[in-house]
Amino acid sequence: MSLFTSTVGRKIIMAITGQLMVLFVIVHLLGNSSIFIGPNGINAYAEHLHSLGPLVWVFRLIMLVLVSLHGWFGIQLTLENKAAATTTYAVNRKLKASFAGENMIWTGLIVLAFIVYHLLHFTARVTPDIVAGTDAAGRYDVYTMVVSSFQHGAIALIYIVAMIALLLHLFHGIQSFFQTMGWNSERSQCRITTGGRVVAAILGLGYIAIPVSILIGILNK
Amino acid sequence: MSEHKTMTLTLNVWRQKGPNAPGKFETYTAKGITEHHSFLEMIDVVNEDLIKAGKDPIVFDHDCREGICGMCSQVINGVPHGGQERTTVCQLHMRKFKDGDTIYIEPWRAAAFPILKDLIVDRSAYDTITQAGGYTSCHTGGVPDGNALLVPKGVADYAMDAAECIGCGACAAGCPNSSAMLFTSAKVAQLAVLPQGQAEAKKRVTSMVDAMQECGFGNCSNHYECQAVCPKGINVKFIAKLNREYLKAQF
Numbered sequence: 001m002s003l004f005t006s007t008v009g010r011k012i013i014m015a016i017t018g019q020l021m022v023l024f025v026i027v028h029l030l031g032n033s034s035i036f037i038g039p040n041g042i043n044a045y046a047e048h049l050h051s052l053g054p055l056v057w058v059f060r061l062i063m064l065v066l067v068s069l070h071g072w073f074g075i076q077l078t079l080e081n082k083a084a085a086t087t088t089y090a091v092n093r094k095l096k097a098s099f100a101g102e103n104m105i106w107t108g109l110i111v112l113a114f115i116v117y118h119l120l121h122f123t124a125r126v127t128p129d130i131v132a133g134t135d136a137a138g139r140y141d142v143y144t145m146v147v148s149s150f151q152h153g154a155i156a157l158i159y160i161v162a163m164i165a166l167l168l169h170l171f172h173g174i175q176s177f178f179q180t181m182g183w184n185s186e187r188s189q190c191r192i193t194t195g196g197r198v199v200a201a202i203l204g205l206g207y208i209a210i211p212v213s214i215l216i217g218i219l220n221k
Numbered sequence: 222m223s224e225h226k227t228m229t230l231t232l233n234v235w236r237q238k239g240p241n242a243p244g245k246f247e248t249y250t251a252k253g254i255t256e257h258h259s260f261l262e263m264i265d266v267v268n269e270d271l272i273k274a275g276k277d278p279i280v281f282d283h284d285c286r287e288g289i290c291g292m293c294s295q296v297i298n299g300v301p302h303g304g305q306e307r308t309t310v311c312q313l314h315m316r317k318f319k320d321g322d323t324i325y326i327e328p329w330r331a332a333a334f335p336i337l338k339d340l341i342v343d344r345s346a347y348d349t350i351t352q353a354g355g356y357t358s359c360h361t362g363g364v365p366d367g368n369a370l371l372v373p374k375g376v377a378d379y380a381m382d383a384a385e386c387i388g389c390g391a392c393a394a395g396c397p398n399s400s401a402m403l404f405t406s407a408k409v410a411q412l413a414v415l416p417q418g419q420a421e422a423k424k425r426v427t428s429m430v431d432a433m434q435e436c437g438f439g440n441c442s443n444h445y446e447c448q449a450v451c452p453k454g455i456n457v458k459f460i461a462k463l464n465r466e467y468l469k470a471q472f
Contacts, residue, residue, distance in 0.1 A: 002427065002431075007400075007433065007441070008430050008467045009471075012464070012467070077442070081398035081399070083439075084331065084333065084400070084439030085330070085399040086332045089299055089327055090235075090246065090325055090327060091296075091299035091327070093300050094444075094446055095449035095450060096448070096449040097445070097446045098444070102397055104442065172443070179443045179457070179461050179464070181465075181468070182461040184461050185458060189461075
């Protein structure tokens, strides 16, 4: 299939997988914001998710496929681009290309490394800062675990930096999806770019709000 | 001419003897330049001096000097064609520069555009892409009746906007990925909307995209630098059109 080998085909796969992950990022933020309701909010949400049983694993498998395809083709295409642009200009002035657009590979790799850490941290719970326990209703106490972790400045900082990388990645990525799928026009392109950047900012800042709220004590044990 | 103020400029020009020779910047002083000189005429003046001094003149591509042939190809201070909107190097005038300016002049840089000499690159990769499908195969014969094949005005305008491409190579030269998507998409889009081109639309888009890849151009990552440097203002909406056509061709 030329979709997996051609320049445009691989970009289409990257666009689709990227956009599905953006949908996940939206849902994950909505779920996470239940932490602002308090222990009853996020602990009930987590328990509900885990009660889905095998569905959780189907979902995890799908996410693994999405991340792998997006990451694999992202690295492959970037290496090809570096090979196609072997010599650089002595003076390099860009009229339109943005910082976010030119650093997709780096923000992408930061987010990838973060995903590994995040899974070890709050899913596998193997890092030393984890406070595991149950709340008064007998549910796993996600709220206390998250709050105690983010009270460590360094851990909160890792999350904040990773979410800035995610923000930058989506800053370019959302409009890029519409262009690669051809789901835009001359008239809508500008609005889609602005809209994509607004969505990226809302998502990035939304995630950052959680460690920041804990650091400054809005959320505490 | 004596009433004109003249400018003296410092030029850092890429000099390279041949495709495999190592290149380097040489510094020249351009004297007696008026605001009415075009950029190429300014280099002509420098070359006159070089020839009189018995040195090799700076080799550069040019032809019509009217902004329509697509031959001139220089990266001026980091921007293909110098950064004036919808302007080729030959139509860039020295009134855009100030006395005492230092100007860097480089050839297009892309693996698919090997340097032949100084500022001249081999752009036959664009011909290879066009040969892969940038045409319509049809029987020639008498001129068809004017109303035999109806093309709505909006469609004709769209095709004409895409056909404005002069194939100069600035899109790939300006692209951070050295991608030729704007050029390729202009050809694909122009023919895909016209009745004459629709018969071969699927085959065209896949062949041209494959040819582009085989020529060693990079992958488009939607920076839109190409549109900003294009002397004809070819719009990136044609790249979106190519992507749509490519998706359609999969089924």
